[in-house]
Amino acid sequence: MLRLKRAMLLVCLMVGSLLFAGYASAWEFKPAAFAEKLEDQAAPAMVQKQVISKVKPKRIVKCKPTVTEWTVKAIPVDCILPMAGQRGWQMNAQAMFARTKGKLRYYTGAYGWGGWGYNTSPDVDMNDALGLPEHQVIGTYSISYRFQPSWAVRYSIMPIVQDGTPGNTSFAFGTNLNTWGGWGNNNRSKWERLYQRVGLIYDPVRSYNSRISVFGDYVRVDDKISVIRTGCCGDTMNNDMNMAMVGVEIEKCLKTTPRLNTLSLECKAGVSFLDDAVGSDISTGLKFSVPMNNGRWGYLSGGYRYASLNKKYSDAKLIDTVMEGGYVQMGVIF
Secondary structure: OHHHHHHHHHHHHHHHHHHHHHHHHHHHHHHHHHHHHHHHHHOOOOOOOOOOOOOOOOOOOOOOOOHHHHHHHHOOOOOOOOOOOOOEEEEEEEEEEEEEEEEEEEEOOHHHHOHHHOOOOOOEEOOOOOOOOOEEEEEEEEEEEEEEOOEEEEEEEEEEEEEEOOOOOOEEEEOEEEOOOOOHHHEEEEEEEEEEEEEEEEEEEEOOOEEEEEEEEEEEEEEEEEEEEOOOEEEEEEEEEEEEEEEEEEEEEEEEOOOOOEEEEEEEEEEEEOOOEEEEEEEEEEEEEEEOHHHOEEEEEEEEEEEEEEEEEEOOEEEEEEEEEEEEEEEEEO
């Protein structure tokens, strides 16, 4: 009986041990699970993930500065004068609104001294007697090449052609006596002149805003004045002159805008001589220059010009002409 009780007690202890071991393992598992919940509760409510994205850089655009910005920095002085550089060219065309006047003397007979009872003057007025127009647009064309920084060569030409009808004046020309009435109203007159100059230009003063030039030119003048009586006869007076001309040119910059448009004052004066002839060519005006691409310039100028020419061959032959008036001129520098 005692053995049976002992056996039953042993069995109960073994079953209890097994049961306790199972509960013990279950108890240790629960605290572990509970600990994880505490960590979850201690953590922030929401954890934002950091997203690394590729940010597209902004495009850098190189903006060309305005003309005002770069011109102010580029110009070393407040006024810059456009001029042709070495191996540069300058071309221009001028229209002169000229008042032409003059007188001439040409006779080979006695009519010039009032022969045959006609009290004629030896000097013939080109406007009143020959009937040549007093006002005419005369063109002058010029080109120059700068072969050294201070040296240039220049050529210019001025052709003139005028037609007229002699007026109510008696005059002697050549071997003929021209009178008004009868034959006089059938007379025709014509003046042709070719004026050419070629020479050198030297710049003793050449800066950003001013220029002083001296020049020496060879001047060639060919004149042909004809008076023709329709259906009868006529006379022609030929003149040729070979002269030298020296002079000075001054150009001063007055104003340069931020866009490099330039206003300048230009003055020229020349005196011609030799071959028993004298002459002059004087002009002054304003010039407005506009920049073009690749260092080229275009310009427009206007002012006043006076040109004279006088040659006395003998007491029986001379010519004296004057042209004066306003002018406009346009040209390019490249």
